[in-house]
Amino acid sequence: MTDPAPIGHALIQSYLRTLDASPGVYRMLDAQARVLYVGKARNLKARVSSYARPTGHSGRIARMIAETASMMFLTTRTETEALLLEQNLIKQLKPVYNVLLRDDKSFPNILIAKDHAFPQIRKHRGKRSTRGSYFGPFASAGAVNRTLNHLQRVFLLRTCADTVFQNRTRPCLLYQIKRCSGPCVGHVSAEDYAALVTDAERFLEGKSTRIQAELAAQMQDAAEAMEYERAAALRDRIRALTAVQQNQGINPRSVSEADVIAVHLERGQACVQVFFIRANQSWGNRDFYPRTGSGAEEPEILEAFLAQFYDDKPPPRQILLSHPIDNEDLIHELLSARAGRNVELRVPQRGEKAELVENAARNARESLARRMAEGAAQSKLLAGLAEALELEAPPRRIEVYDNSHIQGTNAVGAMIVAGADGFIKSQYRKFNIRGTDLTPGDDFGMMKEVLTRRFERLLKEDPDREGEAWPDLLLIDGGAGQVSAVAGIMADLGVDDLPVVGVAKGIDRDAGKEEFHRPGRRPFALKMNDPVLYFVQRLRDEAHRFAIGAHRTKRAKATSATPLDEVPGVGAGRKRALLAHFGSAKAVTRAGLADLQAVPGISEAMARTIYDFFHPGSG
Template structure:
């Protein structure tokens, strides 16, 4: 037994001891437990005053628990409180402290890009850094929202969505021209001037100036009809309908709000849903729900403020943030976001009018979304309890890892891992493994699984040796029978992780869905009743792993099909590769070209021409 006298002091005494070293500077403080794990990150205008408030009793139960666990503290002073706010939210996202409100799902959002690197600009979906030359419009709430809008924009403005090489290689118009989704610039069916006018109209529409475009199209349709150009009139009618369809699908199109994010919070039973509506160019570009991790006794102000700080940490804020709840440090947050955006950002909590109606709609969505999630969580919790009972586990698993492989006769082999738990599938935790083993026999599923699990456990032992970061699984599900289970058990024994339950899921004799057999090391295989909800749950997890593995394999195969020897030549990127292929016609012709011909290619310097020539001739 551990002698309590040997344990480091915790709680109020620790905090009071730190007070002697602090002054009134602004900054960020961290509370750590006896194992040096970060419990809480906070900011302060005056560090001494803020920390002093923790040195006396009288807090909420959540904060009292945090104080009791505190064994040490760390401090970082900043020049201003604004800097402290930004640093605080950045550290919360990095460290994921136990007692902070934490935004768990923080992916980037897609945009529509009108790419301007070509005389006939391309319109397409874009996600990530805005490095490509062109006009960006967004963010949209989802890829689906972008795809729907792009689909209608193609009908309305007939802009191309094909890539540069495809555009340059066309000798006749593609199917999109035939179905009136493109004006056929690739084969000269529209002039550069007329195409530029269509691009300008599309940009005006995406900037919110749609009424004038529709009026102009209506006037052109009337003129075409009067001139008995009925085919042209019908085409213009279709374009007007497409623009109307975009506006209709958006539902809410506020007149008085040109650029804003509408953010509404619903709290219930210690859970939270934040609903965000993206309003740009007086149009609704979709909405997303988020479920930050909160405590039972957090205030709406604390949740909304934490959400804003973390959400806009890697995103550009709009001109207005329309909130359902006031936040404590509104002035400070306004200053921080304005500084980040390089322009004024306004934070408002409307009480009446159109903005209040927008918040009301977002609140209704948040309330309904949280009700659905809580119902799903209750069902998921019941399934996890049933799974623990069926597989004889110590308790319901919090993290289930499911593994599968995919290949075609050993080619483009990949391993896949999906993760499931109390909140369903956790797609942020999915991982893919490109199979590297050169000594594997093509199609050796045992060898592939061994490689995947070896790499997985080696990484876990390196990243979370003490198993206190929540990265370790409570249950492994393997696609396969007794042979796969033995192979995986050997890997686990090698890495000293034999305490993790592992089950192989194999199809029955006739490979029928519903007759799965479950294999565990040293035990006889068993099956579940065909109508058992736990069986359906396991099937869903295995099917999800299979779907992810197949998708990863297809992506790798598609990449390898499009690969050429030029991909490995130092200094040859996508643009120079295109130039070389356009000049010589094929990678084989490039490999056989003499130095003088290589130097003649536009964009290929004399030095790079020598590099390319040496690469192919030294290899030969």
């Protein structure tokens, strides 16, 4: 009889003789080869030897060691490379004992695009590929929109797209209500417009006091020259500038550019609050709820947050923290390399900077308290739902499906997801219906296509059904017929053990009289004032809202489609050039070869491609 394979301390001890002092990344795996933890090390042998000790560990680390059945190692040239590799593996593998930032949505910026003689000001997300000046990040689209609204009144910059600008013959409504200077029709010279652009950039860089003084002097000169209409317009711009300054809320005097980051930890849950300060103005705040890796403390949470949060966004010149981090030198080196300049990390103890951190910490504490209260209420609803539907346990992941179409056209299937934290919008999915043999309006056929595509992919990616992407409950908008059909579809896929419930309105189709249908059972209803009923209604209405939105988007794209979309090699830029030159897609289809070659950006070969596409057999 062979001895059982070692685990825990004994297993980790066995790896030490094969390790040296190189920097690198290690992975700890359980008996099922699932990754428990990914760590970095300046010295792999020294770091791993710390786990080989039988005592002296926190409860979290002791549990992790006890579950470790194997380890994997990768050496790197530097510890910074190890940190980068560690963060990539954490995002890819999502180990249970690592701190993981779950919300990594991009943040909006304000862009003053410089690819046109009269630059456009607009909201921007994603890569900074357009030539121009970028200002941000802002905490939300709402914060950007409010700031843009005020900036329009002050600096009168255009927000219209280049194609709209090129085809205007009269000024638009924004000019009439004094939110644009009308460059599209020559109401402002290129020189004067450039001065407005410079003023807007100076304001977004924090130099608003000088701008305000200059506007006040111009208003005084206009009044003395009895140019009362111009004086009134300047007065309105000064008022708008004052409004945008007041709208920023916190305006620190001693901090021109910083992110203020504070963490609050309570009962194993954490909230990280980030305030964005740019140009001595607060550009909003956002809260995050990272997974704490089964019990990490504040310094580890903050360190992991910094490495993951700035993975796809440039760090500011200064980051103010609520707690010191263990590897400050390493994080400083990493963030400075990403920014291309020095990034200062500070834990302020007094003065205005300390007040900013305390304000962020208070917001983190209050946000976490609200979330925990909402989570308790959500847990109660999930338990009530499990009881009403006779489920084995409260569902951790509910998927709700709906379809949307108009007489079968532009059909879209939609899936929304809910769980212990409420709606999980990052997991929502839309399905463009591809089936060519479907009868228009065939809801059964559409549902079959959606579920087949969804679960065939799940079975391929996670056949053992161990991941978080597998649902515990399927909710369908429909009655007995829909439920029976869905149950048959799932059985054909070999996934016949997932609970399927249909939600249908009662005989008179009144909300509040919904009937619940399950395969092979009699339908039932809940009391009118039952919180579980309201919860299911919210789920169904959210799925309906998402499906209709996806359908409208698809329909709008189909409406705006032109024959040019089908021409090989004609992208958005060439399409704009052709439409600007000829006025319509129809005119492009009738154009001669010489006319097509006269369009800026259209080469002789491309002109021949376009001409041949609309005149097959002409060559």
